[in-house]
Amino acid sequence: AQSVAQPEDQVNVAEGNPLTVKCTYSVSGNPYLFWYVQYPNRGLQFLLKYITGDNLVKGSYGFEAEFNKSQTSFHLKKPSALVSDSALYFCAVMMDSSYKLIFGSGTRLLVRP
């Protein structure tokens, strides 16, 4: 069965420092990978996705993610964190034969001033 793991419930980082939010997946076949962010009392906002091609994907708000097939990972990164990046981040996978998104449990990012 397809699954997504976000091993960290929370990530703490100081403003200006680089941040990484981890995601690993377990699927058979070709995965399509997504990152979404959820601010308090808001819906999920799309950040970026990997379909095929370059393993480094650039997305909204300066975020990027690196697809690593051998490690089955798709970690979200940003070179310099902002306090406004504090939110709940979800990694998701979609199989090429289905249409549903399978979400990880979410990682709360806290950027301190």
Add this chain to the structure above:
Amino acid sequence: DSGVTQTPKHLITATGQRVTLRCSPRSGDLSVYWYQQSLDQGLQFLIQYYNGEERAKGNILERFSAQQFPDLHSELNLSSLELGDSALYFCASSAIIAGGTDTQYFGPGTRLTVL
């Protein structure tokens, strides 16, 4: 703003009751998806419609049903509500049905509280 609208924003009701959640997809999007977000289950896919037809089903209870209308808006009907149905219900839409290349854009959600 994703362009996906959901009403109502909040819904408070009692056990045993029935409610309807409404979703309008982004202009031009033919696919609508429903997800449930709860503390114990996380974010789970419920059901997908494409141009009025059901296309995929996830962990949707038999007490729940959905439909997509000719104008492409969708409704999620929840009946015989239980306390455990309290959750945030999201609607998402995407342009076409073809696989994972279509980004799903999410609405702001409807928070359902069952007392």
